[in-house]
Amino acid sequence: xxxxxxxxxxxxxxxxxxxxxxxxxxxxxxxxxxxxxxxxxxxxxxxxxxxxxxxxxxxxxxxxxxxxxxxxxxxxxxxxxxxxxxxxxxxxxxxxxxxxxxxxxxxxxxxxxxxxxxxxxxxxxxxxxxxxxxxxxxxxxxxxxxxxxxxxxxxxxxxxxxxxxxxxxxxxxxxxxxxxxxxxxxxxxxxxxxxxxxxxxxxxxxxxxxxxxxxxxxxxxxxxxxxxxxxxxxxxxxxxxxxxxxxxxxxxxxxxxxxxxxxxxxxxxxxxxxxxxxxxxxxxxxxxxxxxxxxxxxxxxxxxxxxxxxxxxxxxxxxxxxxxxxxxxxxx
Amino acid sequence: xxxxxxxxxxxxxxxxxxxxxxxxxxxxxxxxxxxxxxxxxxxxxxxxxxxxxxxxxxxxxxxxxxxxxxxxxxxxxxxxxxxxxxxxxxxxxxxxxxxxxxxxxxxxxxxxxxxxxxxxxxxxxxxxxxxxxxxxxxxxxxxxxxxxxxxxxxxxxxxxxxxxxxxxxxxxxxxxxxxxxxxxxxxxxxxxxxxxxxxxxxxxxxxxxxxxxxxxxxxxxxxxxxxxxxxxxxxxxxxxxxxxxxxxxxxxxxxxxxxxxxxxxxxxxxxxxxxxxxxxxxxxxxxxxxxxxxxxxxxxxxxxxxxxxxxxxxxxxxxxxxxxxxxxxxxx
DNA sequence: CTGAAAGCGCTTACAG
DNA sequence: CTGAAAGCGCTTACAG
Numbered sequence: 001x002x003x004x005x006x007x008x009x010x011x012x013x014x015x016x017x018x019x020x021x022x023x024x025x026x027x028x029x030x031x032x033x034x035x036x037x038x039x040x041x042x043x044x045x046x047x048x049x050x051x052x053x054x055x056x057x058x059x060x061x062x063x064x065x066x067x068x069x070x071x072x073x074x075x076x077x078x079x080x081x082x083x084x085x086x087x088x089x090x091x092x093x094x095x096x097x098x099x100x101x102x103x104x105x106x107x108x109x110x111x112x113x114x115x116x117x118x119x120x121x122x123x124x125x126x127x128x129x130x131x132x133x134x135x136x137x138x139x140x141x142x143x144x145x146x147x148x149x150x151x152x153x154x155x156x157x158x159x160x161x162x163x164x165x166x167x168x169x170x171x172x173x174x175x176x177x178x179x180x181x182x183x184x185x186x187x188x189x190x191x192x193x194x195x196x197x198x199x200x201x202x203x204x205x206x207x208x209x210x211x212x213x214x215x216x217x218x219x220x221x222x223x224x225x226x227x228x229x230x231x232x233x234x235x236x237x238x239x240x241x242x243x244x245x246x247x248x249x250x251x252x253x254x255x256x257x258x259x260x261x262x263x264x265x266x267x268x269x270x271x272x273x274x275x276x277x278x279x280x281x282x283x284x285x286x287x288x289x290x291x292x293x294x295x296x297x298x299x300x301x302x303x304x305x306x307x308x309x310x311x312x313x314x315x316x317x318x319x320x321x322x323x324x325x326x327x328x329x330x331x332x
Numbered sequence: 333x334x335x336x337x338x339x340x341x342x343x344x345x346x347x348x349x350x351x352x353x354x355x356x357x358x359x360x361x362x363x364x365x366x367x368x369x370x371x372x373x374x375x376x377x378x379x380x381x382x383x384x385x386x387x388x389x390x391x392x393x394x395x396x397x398x399x400x401x402x403x404x405x406x407x408x409x410x411x412x413x414x415x416x417x418x419x420x421x422x423x424x425x426x427x428x429x430x431x432x433x434x435x436x437x438x439x440x441x442x443x444x445x446x447x448x449x450x451x452x453x454x455x456x457x458x459x460x461x462x463x464x465x466x467x468x469x470x471x472x473x474x475x476x477x478x479x480x481x482x483x484x485x486x487x488x489x490x491x492x493x494x495x496x497x498x499x500x501x502x503x504x505x506x507x508x509x510x511x512x513x514x515x516x517x518x519x520x521x522x523x524x525x526x527x528x529x530x531x532x533x534x535x536x537x538x539x540x541x542x543x544x545x546x547x548x549x550x551x552x553x554x555x556x557x558x559x560x561x562x563x564x565x566x567x568x569x570x571x572x573x574x575x576x577x578x579x580x581x582x583x584x585x586x587x588x589x590x591x592x593x594x595x596x597x598x599x600x601x602x603x604x605x606x607x608x609x610x611x612x613x614x615x616x617x618x619x620x621x622x623x624x625x626x627x628x629x630x631x632x633x634x635x636x637x638x639x640x641x642x643x644x645x646x647x648x649x650x651x652x653x654x655x656x657x658x659x660x661x662x663x664x
Numbered sequence: 665c666t667g668a669a670a671g672c673g674c675t676t677a678c679a680g
Numbered sequence: 681c682t683g684a685a686a687g688c689g690c691t692t693a694c695a696g
Contacts, residue, residue: 007478009689020667025691035692036665053477058454059395060689063672068391079416087410091437100451102434105423119432122390145385146339234618264622286566287619290596341673352683357675367676368681392673395688 008052017041017048024049028056062124071313072120073103073129074113074139081257081285085302086131086153093306099313110134114142121146127313129153136160140320149316151309155202156322163308163323165300167203170327171210171253171282174298177331178251178280179218181295185278188249191220195252196237196259197229204229204255207282211253229255237262245273252279257288264291289332296331340384349373349380356381360388394456403645404452405435405461406445406471413589413617417634418463418485425638442466446474453478459645461485468492472652481648483641487534488654495640495655497632499535502659503542503585503614506630509663510583510612511550513627517610520581523552527584528569528591529561536561536587539614543585561587569594577605584611589620596623621664628663 010024017024019041026032027045062068073090077083087103094101102120106113113130117139120128127149130136136157143150144159156162175192182188194211197204208227215222228240237259244266254260260281267274277293284299304325312318342356349356351373358364359377394400405422409415419435426433434452438445445462449471452460459481462471468489475482476491488494507524514520526543529536540559547554560572569591576598586592592613599606609625616631636657644650 007689011689021689022667022669022691025689026666029691031691038665041666053474055450055454055478057395057456057689058451059391059400059456060672061691063389063391063395063674064689064691066672077416078410078419079413081411084409084411084416088437088439092439101436103437104433104435105420107420107424118387119390122387124389124391142385146387261618264619268622285619286593287596287617287623290600291619291622339673343673353673354675354683354685357673361675363675370681373682389673392688393675395690396673396675398688 007057008049008054009057013045013048013052013054016052017045019045028054029061068100068124068126069098070100070102070120070123070125071127071129072117072123072125073101074116074120074131074133075103075105076108076132078105082283082300082302083132086306089302089306090129093310097310106133108132108134110138114138117142121148127151129309130157130160131155133157136162149313151312153305153309158320160320161312161318161323162320163305163312163325164202165305166324166326167206167282168210168213169324170298170329171207172214173210173329174280174282174296175211175214175253177296177329178253178278179214182249182251182278186249186276188251189218190249190251191215191222191226192251192253193226193228194222194255195228195240195263196232196255198231199227199229207253207255232256232258234258234261234265238265241266246270246276247273249276249278252277254279254281255283257281257283257285260285260288260291267293284330289330294332296329299328299330301325301328339389340381340386341389345377345380345384345386348384349377351377360386361393400456400458401431402434402452402455402457403431403459403461404449404455404457405433406448406452406463406465407435407437408440408464410437414615414632414634415463418638421634421638422461425642429642438465440464440466442470446470449474453480459483461641462489462492463487465489468494481645483644485637485641490652492652493644493650493655494653495637495644495657497637497659498656499538499614499659500542500545501656502630502661503539504546505542505661506612506614506628507543507546507585509628509661510585510610511546514581514583514610518581518608520583521550522582523547523554523558524583524585525558525560526554526587527560527572527595528564528587530563531559531561539585539587564588564590566590566593566597570597573598578602578608579605581608581610584609586611586613587615589613589615589617592617592620592623599625616662621662626664628661631660631662633657633660 010021014021014024026035027042032042071094075083075087091101104116106116113133129151130139131153132155136152137159140150140159150160152162230236230240254263280296282298284297288297342353346353346356356377358367359374364374403426407415407419423433436448438448445465461483462468463485464487468484469491472482472491482492484494562568562572586595612628614630616629620629
């Protein structure tokens with residue numbers, strides 16, 4: 001392989017292999033048999049291409065083809081079990097289907113989300129999977145205007161089909177698990193506290209709804225001071241609990257592993273009182289099962305969600321409905 | 333915004349705005365002032381572009397410019413604190429520098445790594461940051477042949493500059509921390525066990541080397557049965573410890589949070605004997621500080637590593653040397 | 665079995 | 681202040 005500053009093109013290969021650029025192109029993109037080029041020519045071209053370390057210029061190729069096979073994904077974070085797994089599986093599944101995945105991470109910043117969507121469309125993405133976006137409708141709207149399909153994942157929108165976890169059902173089950181374990185292990189029956197998240201967010205409010213239903217089914221009311229949804233950071237969760245001394249048994253429903261971090265920090269500072277606390281978390285982390293007091297976690301079914309998403313790609317008859325995917329409850 | 337199946341081009345905008353395609357191009361890529369187009373024309377064009385939901389065709393634009401500003405990154409996993417953080421910060425830092433980041437995740441599969449590198453070069457990436465690759469030299473070799481700069485991150489190679497954590501120094505410090513805490517908290521002095529990783533891997537062997545130096549400095553020898561580097565999975569770590577009943581105090585040096593999962597599983601199954609165990613982990617996880625027996629963790633300095641990497645981009649005078657970046661020791 | 669030619673959507677040097 | 685024209689590297693319908 002030679003060190004060229006200028007990249008090798010099909011014209012370079014054509015002259016080196018004594019063939020026409022058309023022939024080189026056909027050999028290199030695998031259509032040579034269909035175009036009935038001789039195997040001898042094909043092998044000659046491939047050898048030269050190999051020697052020169054040739055790689056096609058995708059920009060030129062896509063421009064001419066007017067077809068990209070690119071499927072884009074917008075994701076808020078990588079540094080997170082859930083979104084990291086989504087991004088990772090998305091790439092693998094796209095490749096397995098012969099598509100080119102391009103993922104970009106937008107930090108929950110509405111402006112960055114929109115810029116990223118525009119960028120992916122600029123790159124001729126044929127479909128955009130919009131994960132956990134703060135304003136999915138703005139993006140699906142823009143996509144529609146450019147004739148690009150979009151699919152919402154994790155957070156619903158009204159402008160495109162939305163694939164979301166069945167947060168309500170899973171929250172209902174998790175709440176029941178925590179209530180049961182409080183009763184079994186501490187002989188205590190009572191309303192749990194809901195910790196973490198923001199009430200204005202779809203996921204938080206849906207989970208809260210499942211949390212409330214589970215209590216209502218047992219004839220329990222939840223008072224406002226039991227809903228501690230002060231944000232997503234570990235700090236905010238630790239802060240809302242700071243003054244809380246569980247002198248009696250108590251139970252917590254923790255919304256997200258980020259909040260769980262704050263809860264565990266609080267819990268581990270309780271000393272002897274920590275034996276009075278049971279909690280469960282709506283989110284999965286492998287270390288979760290080793291945390292004292294943790295009775296179970298909800299794991300969202302990433303594979304099922306993405307499988308559903310891929311099944312909708314390149315179909316134009318998909319109504320902008322919600323598709324609910326059940327979660328998995330992990331019991332410790 | 334209208335719903336077009338066919339995407340708007342500068343020619344569409346030109347005829348709608350009553351301007352030439354050249355003028356539209358200049359307005360849309362911001363060079364109109366330099367080209368002394370009238371503000372009136374510019375505003376007319378921008379308004380029409382906005383109305384049509386125009387977004388430039390990057391393929392065409394890059395093809396013509398012969399310059400992409402794309403900087404690629406290959407990363408083994410997203411679903412991992414360390415690599416997730418690398419990918420996330422890489423994107424943010426690239427954007428902040430006016431570059432276009434494209435990250436792809438290659439699952440530690442040598443073939444996939446190579447294909448991904450080829451793909452990124454096909455997309456005209458001008459520089460490739462190769463993170464944790466199993467065969468970095470094959471990739472840097474290929475990049476060099478295409479006139480593309482490459483930089484190794486996390487794992488060193490000989491074909492390109494390599495930015496890596498100072499694993500040896502950090503392992504030395506972590507080993508000392510664990511030894512000290514074993515002595516303080518259990519009154520026990522003795523050689524630690526090294527758990528997890530693969531001896532043939534650069535990172536594992538460098539860390540082992542720091543681990544051994546720290547013991548040697550205290551006049552302790554490590555026998556072979558204290559080196560339990562049976563792989564990276566939680567299962568393999570749990571397996572090598574399965575038979576180990578710590579009837580006496582003991583200490584472990586855990587190589588990676590994945591192995592830590594197995595260690596914690598083993599530890600939490602020990603019952604009363606668990607009080608005889610102290611360990612530390614070379615890798616960072618926010619839940620780590622809550623795990624009983626864990627005395628400290630090493631966090632790699634992602635920001636410093638990436639800052640160094642970006643400082644090398646677009647320089648052609650960089651020798652293929654190693655650049656060591658210190659780690660942070662977190663003490664619990 | 666094979667090649668010349670047109671054209672994908674842009675950008676920019678050039679001429680006015 | 682502005683536009684016509686050439687060309688980036690490919691692909692493919694077409695003609696032989």
